[in-house]
Amino acid sequence: MIPMTLGEIADRINGRLVLVEGASADDVIRGVSDTDSRNIGPGNIFFAKPGEATDGHLFAPKAVENGAALAVVERELALTIPQIVVEDVVLSLGQLATEVVERVRGLGRMRVIAVTGSNGKTTTKNLLKAIFERQGNVVAPIASFNNEVGAPTTFLQVNEETDTLIAEMGASKVGEIRYLTDMARPDIGIVLMVGLAHAGEFGGIDMIEKAKSEMIEALTEDGIAVLNADDPRVARMASKAPGEIVWFGRGEDAQVRATDVAVSQDGTTFTLHAPGNEPIEVVFPVIGEHHVMNALAAAAAAHAAGVAMTEVVEALTQVTRAERWRMEVLTREPITVINDAYNANPNSMAAALRTLAQIARPGQRTVAVLGQMSELGEQSVAEHDKLGELAVRLGVSQTVVIGRDARPLYLAAVAQGSWDNEATFAEDADDALEFLRGYLQPGDLVLVKSSNSAGLRFLGDRLGDYVKGTLA
Numbered sequence: 001m002i003p004m005t006l007g008e009i010a011d012r013i014n015g016r017l018v019l020v021e022g023a024s025a026d027d028v029i030r031g032v033s034d035t036d037s038r039n040i041g042p043g044n045i046f047f048a049k050p051g052e053a054t055d056g057h058l059f060a061p062k063a064v065e066n067g068a069a070l071a072v073v074e075r076e077l078a079l080t081i082p083q084i085v086v087e088d089v090v091l092s093l094g095q096l097a098t099e100v101v102e103r104v105r106g107l108g109r110m111r112v113i114a115v116t117g118s119n120g121k122t123t124t125k126n127l128l129k130a131i132f133e134r135q136g137n138v139v140a141p142i143a144s145f146n147n148e149v150g151a152p153t154t155f156l157q158v159n160e161e162t163d164t165l166i167a168e169m170g171a172s173k174v175g176e177i178r179y180l181t182d183m184a185r186p187d188i189g190i191v192l193m194v195g196l197a198h199a200g201e202f203g204g205i206d207m208i209e210k211a212k213s214e215m216i217e218a219l220t221e222d223g224i225a226v227l228n229a230d231d232p233r234v235a236r237m238a239s240k241a242p243g244e245i246v247w248f249g250r251g252e253d254a255q256v257r258a259t260d261v262a263v264s265q266d267g268t269t270f271t272l273h274a275p276g277n278e279p280i281e282v283v284f285p286v287i288g289e290h291h292v293m294n295a296l297a298a299a300a301a302a303h304a305a306g307v308a309m310t311e312v313v314e315a316l317t318q319v320t321r322a323e324r325w326r327m328e329v330l331t332r333e334p335i336t337v338i339n340d341a342y343n344a345n346p347n348s349m350a351a352a353l354r355t356l357a358q359i360a361r362p363g364q365r366t367v368a369v370l371g372q373m374s375e376l377g378e379q380s381v382a383e384h385d386k387l388g389e390l391a392v393r394l395g396v397s398q399t400v401v402i403g404r405d406a407r408p409l410y411l412a413a414v415a416q417g418s419w420d421n422e423a424t425f426a427e428d429a430d431d432a433l434e435f436l437r438g439y440l441q442p443g444d445l446v447l448v449k450s451s452n453s454a455g456l457r458f459l460g461d462r463l464g465d466y467v468k469g470t471l472a
Contacts (some may be wrong), residue, residue: 015091097152116194127298136163146170181218194233195347229354281339290351330464334442339460371450388412
């Protein structure tokens with residue numbers, strides 16, 4: 001974060017500054033963490049965010065203990081550090097982030113690249129980070145910091161030395177991406193795809209399309225829209241782009257595209273085509289054909305920013321995983337365990353299942369350990385049904401479905417033809433692990449996939465530990 005005085009911060013977030021003995025409105029703050037008191041470091045600002053389960057104000061003393069220099073609160077507390085009392089802590093977090101980004105942008109050095117889409121945001125963000133770190137100083141989100149708290153927390157990390165800010169922008173309703181783009185004002189805006197993620201909260205895919213298009217509407221005439229030419233809903237956003245468009249995709253109409261895609265358990269290879277460049281062979285260590293689109297999106301954004309494709313390819317070849325718990329290979333011998341259970345929606349779940357079938361070697365047993373896809377609303381049963389049918393059509397050797405909310409997936413698999421004990425239902429992760437310990441054998445290929453809320457990423461880790469400790 002750029003240095004700001006207590007008085008400047010209070011003015012920008014419309015708060016009441018409460019000083020303590022020895023403190024002054026001219027005291028300078030140079031650091032910020034987030035709304036979790038456990039992450040606070042010396043000299044940081046602590047934002048006491050009220051939450052559904054608990055209240056950040058309760059953890060303010062711990063933040064002070066960890067070295068916080070300022071607390072932003074909604075009610076005055078008995079603390080030994082200065083406080084700024086505001087009406088809404090989350091809104092104040094955004095206001096401060098807006099100020100910091102504006103000041104850094106005013107120096108004329110920093111570009112902002114923002115990415116949204118129903119799938120692939122975090123993977124694309126990581127690929128962008130790998131590419132642009134070769135060009136200079138980069139600020140990018142950790143994990144999936146892409147909402148009204150995580151995104152501005154990331155934005156506050158920029159300073160006078162930042163060359164590129166990479167912003168991941170998620171949403172669960174119309175207006176949320178606009179809220180974030182108003183803070184960051186992207187120079188390059190990427191839309192990956194429009195799918196059914198959060199469909200229950202949005203109220204349908206048409207509203208999801210409207211929300212994602214806010215990324216393109218936020219661009220200025222000098223801004224560049226990076227759009228998926230293969231997704232009709234994304235392609236329609238071209239009419240909203242005020243300036244240049246760079247298209248990516250698998251089709252011949254895309255400016256940045258991939259051909260000769262081949263997927264294995266060791267990763268993905270493809271030929272990259274980009275304007276002004278000869279075709280380049282890419283050895284991409286990330287598993288899954290669907291991740292090729294994320295690589296193309298990152299390459300297209302880099303092309304728009306003037307980065308040489310040789311630099312892009314070199315960066316892509318060194319990214320070994322999409323992200324923690326995203327197509328992460330935990331073990332390869334004697335059983336291959338792939339943990340992809342950080343998040344899930346119908347598109348990403350189907351892509352993961354197809355990858356499982358695609359990378360299996362001849363005669364190799366495949367095991368899909370699947371949990372609930374959350375936030376689908378009235379479409380939940382139908383979408384789980386489709387995946388159960390897909391697992392059978394793909395010839396998955398064993399489908400293990402976990403949790404009552406995912407049970408329609410199991411029932412659909414049985415109805416579609418998994419009659420010979422090829423589908424198993426488990427009430428919880430412990431039951432599933434017990435079954436898998438008895439079922440798995442050397443040579444198997446296992447995929448663990450679910451929404452974050454189902455918690456199966458931890459089951460994937462336990463399964464990996466079991467293979468390493470017992471079967472290695």
